[in-house]
Amino acid sequence: MSLESSFESSLAAFKALHLPRAGRPAPPPEAVAAPGLSRGALAGVLRFAGLLALLAVVAFFAVRVPSFVTTGNIGLILSQSAVLGILGLGLTLVLITGGSDVIRGGIDLSLAGTLGLAAAVFATLNQAGYGDTACVAATLATGLAVGALNALSVTWLRILPLLATLAVMNICGGLELVLTENTTVPAGLPLIDALNLVGPFDLPVIGLVLVAAWLILAVTVRFTAVGLRAYAVGGHPEAARAAGIDLTRYLASSYLVAGLLGGVAGILSVAFLNAATSGSAEMLLPVIATAFLGRMFSRRLVPTVTGTLLAAVFLGALANGFQLLHVSSYWVNGIEGALILAVVGATSGLAGRGARP
Amino acid sequence: MSLETLDSPRAAAPDLLRFGVPLALALVLVAFSLMAPGFLTLSNxxxxxxxxxxxxxIVSIAMTLTVASGGTDLSVGTAVDLGSLAFVSAIIAGQPVWIAAVLGVLAGIGTGLFNALLIAGLSITPFLATLGTLFIGHSLQQLTTDGGNPVYVPTGSIPPALAFIGHGAVFGVPLALWLVAILAAAAWLLLARSRFGREVLAVGTEPQVALYSGLPVRSVLAFIYIASAAIASIAGILISANVNAYVPYSGNAYLLNSIGAAFIGTSLSRTRRANIPGTLLGVLLLGFVSNGLLLIGWNFYWQQVGSGLLIFLALLLAFTGRRDAA
Incomplete structure (x- = not known):
């Protein structure tokens, strides 16, 4: 322990001496005023660029296909993005609280597995004759249980989040197969019919659930002390600990809420498809892409709840627009990949050359 | 310049815990040989x-290199697939098998070059750079196969050399195992016994310190990602030779297990770094667990649950007592 801390402190001293800009903890304001200003301006342009890209895509499709901006189609985009968006929001919470270092920081690879397992639980119970309340309760409990397993592994057992959630993903995938025997399990409940209705503002209820989840989380993260502390735990764990924040509780909660959102996504996906289907594992990489792409919409290029929602809608609009334009769906993945690279390329250019994690 | 500090135990694990994974593997072997009579036979x-x-x-060896350098390569599967695609296309076009194999590895190197450009050139985080490559590779495969249809080598014209790569043996040992041994030995020499390996580990442990110590961080990273993709494409060539076909996206199946194996393997090192022997133990653990569960009669679905739980337990063994996590 003492060896470790002396190593860390000598490292900090080394960094303070030798790192010109990126690694310094608190540079005097006047010393960095000029580059700080230009970098801030660049960041402003970049945030603008994220929204601009979204608007440009919408405008392009609107001009080419007039039906793109009808209420019906916007509702369709929202419901197509709902499952991805909800899972992306869950991952965003984990990224905020766990920190953005991919290896040592927060990550939840089990979200797509949670989605599949939750959907399987919902549809199987439905087939067994249970009603709305029992199905929803069991599904949400499943999501929470997966989240609890993740939280336990990461905080108490101290397994790397990347690995712990990878193992949990495998367990979820296996349990899903046990329940569904790799078949499509149809489902039909009053709740599912209700979710498929068109609600207020002429928008489908599934899409409204996504909007509601975003509102709740955005308000919590942006306007409460809980949100500020979560960012502190992720960004500056030592400072957060010194300020008396219980890191373990925040980390554990982020995985629990993510698991719960996985359960919600499971219900939505059953409603959207009228069944629990195999292949939820394919959602994993799009979920990660959504959460990381969401940083494009934040001023400091950090994960934010609203950014993730915009990213999910952005990807949904792209896929939908290409479909309307009869562009082959084969291109969609490639364009998503190029977008991710463009965004993170701009981000790392902004963060400075020496700041590679 | 001294790299001595690299040996200071950041996460000084009690030495006993380093043997968590070998112990888990031994337990698995003993348990299954008691439960399933056919388990401990040479043929099995x-x-x-x-x-x-x-x-x-092979894919996990590739992954180990990138994990040792402090990153991950999510596009190993893409390199596997593009290697396989180039290999099979060249054979169908009538090229000799060795030229096809060279083209396959070149396709892998191309993938790696793209990653290197993003990671070393544009300073993009490896995780996200290779995620982008993975997505682009997916599109590329959809476009070249009309949405993911397998490409078969016509049954009448399978060259004998192709059959040899797929099913041949040298001195009674299957060719695939020779390749694993050669690649593992080469990667082990590179990582654990060369000056370059020390530089890779330095970049992986403290990139900023490595940079300001004057290490050629960019060239190290570029080499690692190119080597990783090249090694992965060899797995792609073996897959194609096995089934006489290119099956789109089949390489992605190895992605998560290779990450698992490489990180399980880190528990073998006193300083928790990725290392080739540890990775190989991880791969053996995963392989024997799924085979053993099959032999004791678990159906495929419960096998998935069982291997997930066993990986979890192995991680538990490997990570107990760790105190460097925040």
Whole structure:
């Protein structure tokens, strides 16, 4: 322990001496005023660029296909993005609280597995004759249980989040197969019919659930002390600990809420498809892409709840627009990949050359 | 310049815990040989090594290099697939098998070059750079195969050399296992016994310190990602030779297990760094667990649950007592 801390402190001293800009903890304001200003301006342009890209895509499709901006189609985009968006929001919470270092920081690879397992639980119970309340309760409990397993592994057992959630993903995938025997399990409940209705503002209820989840989380993260502390735990764990924040509780909660959102996504996906289907594992990489792409919409290029929602809608609009334009769906993945690279390329250019994690 | 500080135990694990994974593997072997009579036979073990372990081991060796350098390569599967695609296309076009194999590895190197450009050139985080490559590779495969249709080598014109790569043996040992041994030895020499390996580990442990110590961080990273993709494409060539076809996206199946194996393997090192022997133990553990569960009669679905739980337990063994996590 003492060896470790002396190593860390000598490292900090080394960094303070030798790192010109990126690694310094608190540079005097006047010393960095000029580059700080230009970098801030660049960041402003970049945030603008994220929204601009979204608007440009919408405008392009609107001009080419007039039906793109009808209420019906916007509702369709929202419901197509709902499952991805909800899972992306869950991952965003984990990224905020766990920190953005991919290896040592927060990550939840089990979200797509949670989605599949939750959907399987919902549809199987439905087939067994249970009603709305029992199905929803069991599904949400499943999501929470997966989240609890993740939280336990990461905080108490101290397994790397990347690995712990990878193992949990495998367990979820296996349990899903046990329940569904790799078949499509149809489902039909009053709740599912209700979710498929068109609600207020002429928008489908599934899409409204996504909007509601975003509102709740955005308000919590942006306007409460809980949100500020979560960012502190992720960004500056030592400072957060010194300020008396219980890191373990925040980390554990982020995985629990993510698991719960996985359960919600499971219900939505059953409603959207009228069944629990195999292949939820394919959602994993799009979920990660959504959460990381969401940083494009934040001023400091950090994960934010609203950014993730915009990213999910952005990807949904792209896929939908290409479909309307009869562009082959084969291109969609490639364009998503190029977008991710463009965004993170701009981000790392902004963060400075020496700041590679 | 001294790299001595690299040996200071950041996460000084009690030495006993380093043997968590070998212990888990031994327990698995003993338990299954007691429960399933056919488990500990030579033919079953060779079967597991050839069918469950060899390809996963090659991809995991590639993954180990990138994990040692402080990153991950999510596009190993893409390199596997593009290697396979180039290899099969060249054979169908009538090229000799060795030229096809060279083209396959070149396709892998191309993938790696793209990653290197993003990571070393544009300073993009490896995780996200290779995620982008993975997505682009997916599109590329959809476009070239009209949405993911397998490409078969016509049954009448399978060259004997192709059959040899797929099913041949040298001195009674299957070719795939020779390749694993050669690649593992080369990667081990590179990582654990060369000056370059020390530089890779320095970049992986403290990139900023490495940079300001004057290490050629960019060239190290570029080499690692190119080497990783090249090694992965060899697995792609082996897969194609096995089934006489290119099956789109088949390489992605190895992605998560290779990450698992490489990180399980880190528990073998006193300083928790990725290392080739540890990775190979991880691959063996994963391979024998799924084979053993099959032999004791679990159906495929429960096998998935069982291997997930066992990986979890192995991680538990490997990570107990760790105190460097925040």
């Amino acid at each position: 073990i060779v079967g597991v090594l050839v069918n469950n372990v060899a390809l996963a081991a």
